[in-house]
Amino acid sequence: GNSVTQMEGPVTLSEEAFLTINCTYTATGYPSLFWYVQYPGEGLQLLLKATKADDKGSNKGFEATYRKETTSFHLEKGSVQVSDSAVYFCALSAYGGSQGNLIFGKGTKLSVKP
Amino acid sequence: DTAVSQTPKYLVTQMGNDKSIKCEQNLGHDTMYWYKQDSKKFLKIMFSYNNKELIINETVPNRFSPKSPDKAHLNLHINSLELGDSAVYFCASSLRTGGRSNSPLHFGNGTRLTVT
Numbered sequence A: 001g002n003s004v005t006q007m008e009g010p011v012t013l014s015e016e017a018f019l020t021i022n023c024t025y026t027a028t029g030y031p032s033l034f035w036y037v038q039y040p041g042e043g044l045q046l047l048l049k050a051t052k053a054d055d056k057g058s059n060k061g062f063e064a065t066y067r068k069e070t071t072s073f074h075l076e077k078g079s080v081q082v083s084d085s086a087v088y089f090c091a092l093s094a095y096g097g098s099q100g101n102l103i104f105g106k107g108t109k110l111s112v113k114p
Numbered sequence B: 001d002t003a004v005s006q007t008p009k010y011l012v013t014q015m016g017n018d019k020s021i022k023c024e025q026n027l028g029h030d031t032m033y034w035y036k037q038d039s040k041k042f043l044k045i046m047f048s049y050n051n052k053e054l055i056i057n058e059t060v061p062n063r064f065s066p067k068s069p070d071k072a073h074l075n076l077h078i079n080s081l082e083l084g085d086s087a088v089y090f091c092a093s094s095l096r097t098g099g100r101s102n103s104p105l106h107f108g109n110g111t112r113l114t115v116t
Helices: none
Strands: A003-006 A011-014 A019-021 A023-026 A032-038 A044-050 A056-059 A062-065 A075-077 A086-093 A108-113 B004-007 B010-013 B019-025 B031-037 B043-050 B053-057 B064-070 B073-078 B087-094 B111-115
Touching (some): A003 A086, A011 A019, A019 A108, A023 A032, B004 B087, B010 B019, B019 B111, B043 B064, B043 B073, B073 B087
Antiparallel strands (some): A003 A023, A032 A044, B004 B019, B043 B053, B064 B073, B087 B111
């Protein structure tokens, strides 16, 4: 079946550090891949997405590249800020099956210290 | 001009009670969802409706019953609440574009349900 595995947190970084949150997936067909972010006390918001192999999604300084050969969609940011502290979810949406059903990873909590 | 709004934000109730959570979206989306987030932040889909028709119904106790009076609303009714129902419940909506659903979800801010 389809699944998403992301690195366990929490991840604690100092401001301006480099961030990588690993995400790998298992899916039949050609899924779309997403990163969602959940700030404290809020719902999830779409951060970026990629719909086909080699696509790069980017937003707010975050990037992730859809790598079909390694079935990965790692999230990166060159210089994190305190305001980036949140829980980050990798997700996939697969063609066929439960259409519209996003499958989420377990989330990675990021804490950025000043 | 909130896109996806759900009420109440907090709900504290006793075991055995029946409660409802309401959700409305003003984005013109045709698909709405309910997700449950447990204490470890794990997010799992419960239900999905497209144009008022149930299209996803994951393994959820039948004490949970979604109701969609129109495509802008998807309410969640829970009967005979149990301690294990304590969680944050998120409503979401999206456009269902043909056979490939890569339309992003828009989430509400969640309803924190505490059953005592």
